[in-house]
Amino acid sequence: xxxxxxxxxxxxxxxxxxxxxxxxxxxxxxxxxxxxxxxxxxxxxxxxxxxxxxxxxxxxxxxxxxxxxxxxxxxxxxxxxxxxxxxxxxxxxxxxxxxxxxxxxxxxxxxxxxxxxxxxxxxxxxxxxxxxxxxxxxxxxxxxxxxxxxxxxxxxxxxxxxxxxxxxxxxxxxxxxxxxxxxxxxxxxxxxxxxxxxxxxxxxxxxxxxxxxxxxxxxxxxxxxxxxxxxxxxxxxxxxxxxxxxxxxxxxxxxxxxxxxxxxxxxxxxxxxxxxxxxxxxxxxxxxxxxxxxxxxxxxxxxxxxxxxxxxxxxxxxxxxxxxxxxxxxxxxxxxxxxxxxxxxxxxxxxxxxxxxxxxxxxxxxxxxxxxxxxxxxxxxxxxxxxxxxxxxxxxxxxxxxxxxxxxxxxxxxxxxxxxxxxxxxxxxxxxxxxxxxxxxxxxxxxxxxxxxxxxxxxxxxxxxxxxxxxxxxxxxxxxxxxxxxxxxxxxxxxxxxxxxxxxxx
Amino acid sequence: xxxxxxxxxxxxxxxxxxxxxxxxxxxxxxxxxxxxxxxxxxxxxxxxxxxxxxxxxxxxxxxxxxxxxxxxxxxxxxxxxxxxxxxxxxxxxxxxxxxxxxxxxxxxxxxxxxxxxxxxxxxxxxxxxxxxxxxxxxxxxxxxxxxxxxxxxxxxxxxx
Numbered sequence: 001x002x003x004x005x006x007x008x009x010x011x012x013x014x015x016x017x018x019x020x021x022x023x024x025x026x027x028x029x030x031x032x033x034x035x036x037x038x039x040x041x042x043x044x045x046x047x048x049x050x051x052x053x054x055x056x057x058x059x060x061x062x063x064x065x066x067x068x069x070x071x072x073x074x075x076x077x078x079x080x081x082x083x084x085x086x087x088x089x090x091x092x093x094x095x096x097x098x099x100x101x102x103x104x105x106x107x108x109x110x111x112x113x114x115x116x117x118x119x120x121x122x123x124x125x126x127x128x129x130x131x132x133x134x135x136x137x138x139x140x141x142x143x144x145x146x147x148x149x150x151x152x153x154x155x156x157x158x159x160x161x162x163x164x165x166x167x168x169x170x171x172x173x174x175x176x177x178x179x180x181x182x183x184x185x186x187x188x189x190x191x192x193x194x195x196x197x198x199x200x201x202x203x204x205x206x207x208x209x210x211x212x213x214x215x216x217x218x219x220x221x222x223x224x225x226x227x228x229x230x231x232x233x234x235x236x237x238x239x240x241x242x243x244x245x246x247x248x249x250x251x252x253x254x255x256x257x258x259x260x261x262x263x264x265x266x267x268x269x270x271x272x273x274x275x276x277x278x279x280x281x282x283x284x285x286x287x288x289x290x291x292x293x294x295x296x297x298x299x300x301x302x303x304x305x306x307x308x309x310x311x312x313x314x315x316x317x318x319x320x321x322x323x324x325x326x327x328x329x330x331x332x333x334x335x336x337x338x339x340x341x342x343x344x345x346x347x348x349x350x351x352x353x354x355x356x357x358x359x360x361x362x363x364x365x366x367x368x369x370x371x372x373x374x375x376x377x378x379x380x381x382x383x384x385x386x387x388x389x390x391x392x393x394x395x396x397x398x399x400x401x402x403x404x405x406x407x408x409x410x411x412x413x414x415x416x417x418x419x420x421x422x423x424x425x426x427x428x429x430x431x432x433x434x435x436x437x438x439x440x441x442x443x444x445x446x447x448x449x450x451x452x453x454x455x456x457x458x459x460x461x462x463x464x465x466x467x468x469x470x471x472x473x474x475x476x477x478x479x480x481x482x483x484x485x486x487x488x489x490x491x492x493x494x495x496x497x498x499x500x501x502x503x504x505x506x
Numbered sequence: 507x508x509x510x511x512x513x514x515x516x517x518x519x520x521x522x523x524x525x526x527x528x529x530x531x532x533x534x535x536x537x538x539x540x541x542x543x544x545x546x547x548x549x550x551x552x553x554x555x556x557x558x559x560x561x562x563x564x565x566x567x568x569x570x571x572x573x574x575x576x577x578x579x580x581x582x583x584x585x586x587x588x589x590x591x592x593x594x595x596x597x598x599x600x601x602x603x604x605x606x607x608x609x610x611x612x613x614x615x616x617x618x619x620x621x622x623x624x625x626x627x628x629x630x631x632x633x634x635x636x637x638x639x640x641x642x643x644x645x646x647x648x649x650x651x652x653x654x655x656x657x658x659x660x661x662x663x664x665x666x
Contacts, residue, residue: 055654168575172529172568178561179536186554193554194539217599224591224625391628395619398595399642402602402615407655415603419596426592431525432582449557456552 004131011358015366020063023056024363027064028370031071036078036382037393039223042313043329043439044215045072047208048400050337051407058341059356063363065337069330070122070367073313074375077114077306078382082107082235093274093281094309097294097301102235104297109243113251113299114306115375116243120252121259121307122368125314128263129321130361133350136322140347145454146466148323150475152448155269155319155327157479160437167487169433176428177441180205187450200413207336207443209405211329213418214435216401218425220394225426234386243299251303254284258307265308266315269327280308314364321345321357324447329436332443521584522576526569533565594625610660611650615642 014020030052034045049068053061081098094114101110143151160174161167183194184204195201243251261283262276284304285294294301319325324346326332338345343353350357375382388396405418428435452466459465467473540558575581598621605614616639623634643662650657 051649051655052653168568168571171564172572175561175564175568176532178557179532179565182536182558182561189554191543191554193543193558194536217595220622221592221595224595224622225587225589226585389628391623391626391634394626395622395628395634395638396641398598398622399615399619399638399645402599402618403645403649403655403657406606406611406657407649410656410658412603412606415599415606419599419603422599423596427525430584430587431522445557445561453552453556461552 003134007134007354007358008130008362010355011360011362012365014059014355014359015063015363020060020359020363021366023060023064024067024367025370027067028071028074028367028374029067031068032075032371032374032382033071033385034068035072035075036385037075037388037397038079038083038386039219039393040397041076041215042069042072043211043333043436044219045069045075046330046337047211047215047333048397048404050208050333050340051404053337054340054407058343059359061341062338062356062360065334066360066364067367067370069313069334070310070364070371071374073310074115074118074371075382077118077309078111078375078379079386081110081114081302082383083386093277093305094302096281097298099235100295100297101299101302106297106299107235109247109299110297110302111379112243112376113247113303115372115379117251117255117258117303117307118310118375119368119372120255121262121309121311122314122371123365124256124259125263125266125311126361126364126368128267128311129314129317129364132267132318133322133357133361136318137347137350140323143323143347143471144469145451145458146468147472147475149448149451149455149466150472150479151269151323151325152444152451154475154479154482155325155440155444156437156448157482158269159327159440160434161483161486166432167483167490169431170437173428173433173435173437174441177438178445180210180438181442181445181449187446188453200411204446205417205442206408206414207332207439208408209414209417210421210442211333211336211439212401212404213421214425214428214438215329216397217418217422218429218435220398221422221426222429223390223394234383247299250290250299254280254300254303255307257283257287258304258309259311261304262308262311263315266312266327267318268315269319269325276308276312277305280304317364321349321360322347324349326440326443329439332436332439335443517579519576519579519581522581523573526573526576528569529565529572530569533562533567533569536562536565538562591625594621598622598625606658608660610663611646611657612639612643612662613660615645616640 015024030049031045034040034048035042040048046065046068053064056064077094077098080095081102083099098110098114101107156174160170181204183201185192185202192202258280261280265276265279281301281304284298284300285291288294288298288300290298316328316331319327320331320334324335324344326335335345343349343356402415402418405414408414425435428438455465456463459468467476536558540555540562543555598618601621602614602618605617616635619638619641620631620634623629623638624631628634639662646657646663647666649655650659
């Protein structure tokens with residue numbers, strides 16, 4: 001606890017350097033601009049903008065990246081309030097009440113409560129991250145390979161089997177990702193696996209290529225082939241964006257409750273922002289004094305889920321930074337962003353690159369302030385982005401998707417992979433398979449294998465080391481519980497709730 | 507996966523059986539690659555073939571379970587799809603892949619832009635192709651000059 005404040009202060013000094021402020025500002029602006037575009041969620045926002053950070057130094061790049069991440073979360077809420085097709089699954093819930101408010105001419109207050117709620121939640125949750133991280137790091141320094149392997153098993157289970165409408169499809173997605181992770185040279189023995197003599201495959205399959213292919217190309221194919229498109233109407237923001245006293249009274253508790261729900265869900269390897277915002281919506285619906293307004297534009301139904309959404313986004317950074325464990329597709333892509341600089345998130349990063357980590361955490365606070373300014377007075381600029389005609393929008397999305405792919409590896413082969421995985425993403429979507437487990441499996445699979453082999457090398461092949469400590473036993477039991485719970489719930493006819501909690505794009 | 511799933515389409519689902527077949531083939535290839543790989547020498551008990559064995563075997567099991575689902579029809583119902591727009595996009599991506607080396611980023615990517623716009627019912631191609639090439643050229647300048655990304659250059663880029 002005590003060590004956080006000086007470290008955070010040091011980080012703020014890094015974040016306030018003019019050049020870093022500029023990177024943060026570019027990051028939040030790009031993040032908001034891309035996040036606002038219909039059909040683009042935070043995972044794709046981060047994947048598309050990754051190439052923009054290739055040539056920067058690690059600190060500048062990660063600060064810009066943090067801004068992109070938070071900006072993408074803010075941008076998504078604007079889309080779902082003003083347009084009834086939310087750009088990210090975490091904002092589906094926001095659309096329930098937010099779009100109704102916009103239709104009733106209360107779009108301004110809806111955007112305001114979303115932005116201020118996101119700010120409050122982002123502020124509290126980022127401070128939560130700052131105070132929780134040193135504690136988790138201290139704990140994690142005692143972890144051996146067996147504990148890491150158990151944690152990764154838990155992450156695999158929660159991302160694939162625990163939520164969504166089918167354990168079979170979740171596991172299939174996960175194992176497709178794990179199989180893709182096998183491709184390339186084995187890190188420990190140098191043996192080539194599943195490369196079929198193709199030299200381009202020896203380096204393995206890029207996480208960003210698969211993510212961009214599945215989210216951008218897959219989504220574009222899905223939208224283009226839809227036979228009946230939803231009538232999309234952008235609601236004009238009428239009247240003031242300022243909230244009335246009554247709006248404030250009804251919002252502030254919802255913001256705090258949303259934060260309290262969102263942060264722990266993000267911080268535990270328990271799933272993404274969509275789960276948090278769904279639970280927050282359910283809580284607000286139960287606690288409201290105006291139940292008659294729910295479904296017709298209740299402001300609590302926007303305030304709570306939006307706060308939960310952002311708090312969970314900050315919470316996701318706890319396992320990502322302290323353990324190197326991505327629990328959502330967005331976090332998996334961010335991990336790939338770290339790895340491009342040879343940085344491996346985890347407890348050691350807090351020791352070896354202290355300035356970098358705390359500069360990053362502090363710049364999240366800075367980004368949050370910038371986003372409040374960007375999203376309240378300047379909202380009308382972003383709203384205009386919603387009216388881009390579909391042909392131009394998706395043409396542009398594919399231009400930037402291929403740009404990112406070629407920027408990472410200028411070869412037609414990489415574009416071939418983009419097309420192949422794009423088609424795969426389309427068919428996965430069409431048959432109801434979740435995408436996030438593919439991405440998480442791809443990046444976490446090789447890491448889990450490495451930990452497993454290290455653990456077994458230490459024990460000279462005795463598998464009992466995997467359940468050799470109280471910590472790893474607890475984590476493995478938790479994973480087993482998360483695996484069996486949905487099967488039991490579905491057998492008892494409670495599967496609908498799980499289907500609504502499906503982790504998809506986030 | 508936005509919540510409308512869960513509706514049951516009764517009966518046999520051939521599309522799902524194709525998926526089951528693909529999973530089985532993938533599993534078999536991975537198991538075969540592990541089986542045919544040279545044995546890791548030394549004291550490495552868990553060598554580079556252990557993970558492929560397990561992942562391949564699980565894919566085979568998942569393929570079998572998916573085949574059962576195909577006959578039970580337990581997958582969510584699917585909306586009818588229009589194929590011409592998909593072909594435009596796939597064609598645009600393929601054209602870009604083939605032309606990016608000889609013609610450079612701007613022309614190849616401009617064609618992709620125009621094909622995608624066509625898939626969404628945009629303006630005629632004689633308008634969108636030049637617009638796309640101009641747009642891609644601006645992007646090329648911004649990213650290859652501004653951010654020094656290594657993007658393939660062609661006749662158009664060399665004019666600069």
